[in-house]
Amino acid sequence: MKTKTGFLLLTRHSDEEITDYLQRNAEDGWWLRRAKGNRFVFERRPYAGKRICAYTFLSRDPDSPTEVQLRHELPILRKQGWDTICIGGPENIADTKRHAFLYEEHPCSQHGNGTCGTTTHASQCTQIPKADPSVSSKSRGRGFRKALSNLVLCLLYVSCLAFVLGNDLLRVISNNLYLTFTCLLALALAGCLVLSVLAFVSRCKVIAKKDDSGEIANKGYRFLDHAARATAAMLVFMVAFLVFDSIWGNTSSVGTRTQIGNEKVVLYNDQVPVTLEDLGADTTGAYRSTRHVSSRGALATYDYCYDQNLGNESGTLSFVSYTAFDVPSAFLRRIVTHQSMSYDGRIDSTMAQELDIDMVFVSRSGKQALVTKGTKTIAIRSGFDLGSNEIAQFAALL
DSSP states (O other), rough: EEEEEEEEGGSSOOHHHHHHHHHHHHTTTEEEEEEEEEEEEEEEEOSOOOHHHHHHESSTTTSSOHHHHHHHHHHHHHHEEEEEEEOOOOOOOOEEEEEEEESSSOOSSSOTOOTHHHHTTTGGOOOOOOOOHHHHHHHHHHHHHHHHHHHHHHHHHHHHHHHHHOOHHHHTTTHHHHHHHHHHHHHHHHHHHHHHHHHHHHHHHHHHHHHOOHHHTTTTTTTHHHHHHHHHHHHHHHHHHHIIIIIIOOOOOOOOOEETTTTTEOOOBOOSSTTTTTTTOOOOSSSSEEEEEEEEEEOOOOEEEEEEEEOSSSEEEEEEEEEEEOOOOHHHHHHHHHHOOOOOOOOHHHHHHHHHSSEEEEESSSSEEEEETTEEEEEEESSOOOOOOHHHHHHTOO
16 A cells, blocks of 8 residues: 655644644545654545544543553543544653544534634534643744744854855865755755744744634645754755765875874875975974875865974974965955955065066065965965065966
8 A cells, every 4th residue: 555654743733733734634645544753654545534633632640651541531532423543652751741643433524625623614513622722832832942943053054154155165166076065055055944934934923823723724834844854954964974075075195193292293295386495494393294185176276285394392393384276267266365365464566576476465474475376376374484585486386
């Protein structure tokens, strides 16, 4: 027999909303088979006109299991015309509440639009069993808090993405894997944000009116379930990407872990285009570490290098690091260049003319610089002053 699985946040919805969800499925030819937590299993079955509903039962005796108490009440419900489809599982640690899912034994001949208990002919049909009024009130409150947490979590995702793009756009656009992931993430976040906002607005209407009939009529209550699944899927997607990237994404060289004084450091021995010797810097230390990491993407190329001279006990004696990138897009290049110039300084037009390049930007401290020519840029950081001779070494790479 053909089956399908549905998702509904059981404890975040009132009985009326759950009833509407089950009734709509029944009228579409999907009859409830069993329920476990927030998952509902339906089987394909032609609708026979029998209404279906959800009924919340609260424990009345702490010394007796809630399910046993509920089963004692089922014969009473059956005398009222409602038979049992299934009973849901525990909904809290103390197991003080259970849901029973019922169907009408003798269908009413007049159902209007078929929505359980909401038609003009409902008074002529078997009355739907009602739980304690506080149950619906608490369910609406939980639904509102869930909608709010979904929205906050979604905004947190958006903030994290904006932070990455606002501070390290170059790493994204110079790596096709990162670029693809970021585009997919942005699209998914947009959809997730829309669902979260709609769910929050829907729950606000229910709280404000203290009535969910309007949201039941337009199925607005379902936005909460869609938003919850979307935010959870976003988290799974990001974790999966991080695991994938940590295992297969790193293609750089492997360093050697070395004990220097009281610290363990990782030393690399990559070939770099500009070394400390080229810059006339101190190279008398006992240890040396040079690293070169590159990335080539559809929108940009990226090379990060550093050369570090370390002593036995005194740590770094001298160092230079630089990031070279080529970004054909003028718009993206302006953003990346601005991110690389996150310090006070001045443009040295005279030096730029002497070196036959477009721009030289030198920091106030004199230990950072940025040089550009055409679509290519190099951002430099060092532990010593950068003069025209040192900057000329990097300008030659453009």
